[in-house]
Amino acid sequence: MKSVSVCKVILVVVLCALFLVPLGCKSYEQLGETAAEGRRRHKRTLRINRQEMMADLDAIMLLDKPSKLTDKRIP
Numbered sequence: 001m002k003s004v005s006v007c008k009v010i011l012v013v014v015l016c017a018l019f020l021v022p023l024g025c026k027s028y029e030q031l032g033e034t035a036a037e038g039r040r041r042h043k044r045t046l047r048i049n050r051q052e053m054m055a056d057l058d059a060i061m062l063l064d065k066p067s068k069l070t071d072k073r074i075p
Contacts, residue, residue: 007061014053 030038058064 010057010060014057 033041055064
């Protein structure tokens with residue numbers, strides 16, 4: 001039972017992070033880049049971070065490896 005509650009807590013924290021992080025500061029551009037380039041870089045960074053978080057969650061929940069329960073291939 002304890003592992004289920006820990007998984008739920010982790011899931012809630014990740015979901016909060018996914019929805020609250022993009023609400024941060026709106027100043028995307030740095031010196032030498034346009035506002036569009038800054039937004040594009042910011043969106044790419046957020047997308048990569050989300051992908052890495054999902055990969056980490058899959059590894060924690062053991063969803064990243066195929067099951068070895070049967071030797072027969074199921075379509």
